[in-house]
Amino acid sequence: MKPKINTLLPILATLLLWAATGQSAVRTITSKGNTYVPLNNIVSYYGMQFSQPSKDRLRLRNKWHTMEFETNSRRCWVNGTLLWLNNPVQKIGWQWTLKEPDFSKTVEPAIRPYAFLKQAGNRIVVLDPGHGGSDKGATSPRKIYEKLLTKNIANRVRNLLQARGLTVYLTRETDKKVSLSERCKIASRYRADVFVSLHADSGTSSAEGAGTFVLSLPGEYSTHSYGQDSAPTTRYPGNKYDVANQALGTRIQQHLIKSTQQTDRGVKRARFQVLREAPCPATLVEMAFLTNPKEERFVLSQNGQDKLARGIADGIVAYFNDVKRAKQ
Numbered sequence: 092m093k094p095k096i097n098t099l100l101p102i103l104a105t106l107l108l109w110a111a112t113g114q115s116a117v118r119t120i121t122s123k124g125n126t127y128v129p130l131n132n133i134v135s136y137y138g139m140q141f142s143q144p145s146k147d148r149l150r151l152r153n154k155w156h157t158m159e160f161e162t163n164s165r166r167c168w169v170n171g172t173l174l175w176l177n178n179p180v181q182k183i184g185w186q187w188t189l190k191e192p193d194f195s196k197t198v199e200p201a202i203r204p205y206a207f208l209k210q211a212g213n214r215i216v217v218l219d220p221g222h223g224g225s226d227k228g229a230t231s232p233r234k235i236y237e238k239l240l241t242k243n244i245a246n247r248v249r250n251l252l253q254a255r256g257l258t259v260y261l262t263r264e265t266d267k268k269v270s271l272s273e274r275c276k277i278a279s280r281y282r283a284d285v286f287v288s289l290h291a292d293s294g295t296s297s298a299e300g301a302g303t304f305v306l307s308l309p310g311e312y313s314t315h316s317y318g319q320d321s322a323p324t325t326r327y328p329g330n331k332y333d334v335a336n337q338a339l340g341t342r343i344q345q346h347l348i349k350s351t352q353q354t355d356r357g358v359k360r361a362r363f364q365v366l367r368e369a370p371c372p373a374t375l376v377e378m379a380f381l382t383n384p385k386e387e388r389f390v391l392s393q394n395g396q397d398k399l400a401r402g403i404a405d406g407i408v409a410y411f412n413d414v415k416r417a418k419q
């Protein structure tokens with residue numbers, strides 16, 4: 092008898108996971124042709140305790156890690172850092188589940204990045220100060236341009252990383268316009284191990300906080316276009332680094348919020364050109380809202396600039412330490 096496709100899929104998914112992690116895999120289930128990971132199986136896989144601290148919160152915890160999921164929502168917190176899932180945590184039958192890529196490409200790289208980074212490099216950083224020249228980027232109420240802030244913070248991050256013995260290049264040293272694909276080519280010429288693009292956001296005067304973007308997964312929505320039309324299936328060069336992208340983005344967001352105490356807007360996904368064309372693991376950091384008077388004051392102060400730069404530098408160093416651990 093020919094085996095049915097829906098009995099083969101979970102077996103295949105299990106084998107793939109096993110191959111990817113080198114450990115016994117977390118068990119999956121299928122529903123309507125999709126593969127899901129029940130939270131109960133993550134609990135047993137990681138040796139965690141399960142609890143439900145409130146009606147819409149599910150908590151998984153062991154000695155080292157805490158994961159918290161909001162029910163029927165795409166928000167989850169790994170060790171306190173907000174990560175946006177591609178799909179809501181949903182109940183299938185009696186179990187709460189994650190869609191498979193949300194486990195293997197979002198949660199796992201955040202929980203144990205060192206398990207996936209054996210091939211990654213940990214020496215050369217290319218920082219990309221967003222905008223420049225006639226492209227001013229966002230403008231603050233006091234007419235401070237995003238292009239100046241991104242360069243200022245890039246200089247500070249470079250100083251901090253060089254003091255730790257790392258090699259750092261910038262995609263622009265002066266106030267000039269550099270095309271998005273040229274920024275990625277520069278990263279490639281310098282043989283970047285990571286590419287970190289720096290930006291500041293604009294929105295309403297009350298919008299606030301910092302967020303870090305990594306490239307969307309093929310066939311999955313970007314965070315801000317969830318549910319619109321159908322999710323693009325194109326695989327971009329940057330998708331070679333899906334797991335490392337998430338590991339890097341999570342470390343930067345974690346340390347940025349720790350350093351600045353800003354509102355945590357989380358690790359999100361988008362198909363920005365610099366992320367699509369990046370020749371290495373890459374993220375784009377939206378450091379603050381220039382259009383918010385409170386955040387404008389923060390990013391213009393020495394103290395604010397120090398904290399932003401320190402958070403980003405610490406995140407890059409933490410990721411490089413994960414790579415070092417992966418190679419041991």
Ligand SMILES: [Zn+2]
Nearest residue numbers: 221228290291
């Ligand atoms: Zn920008």
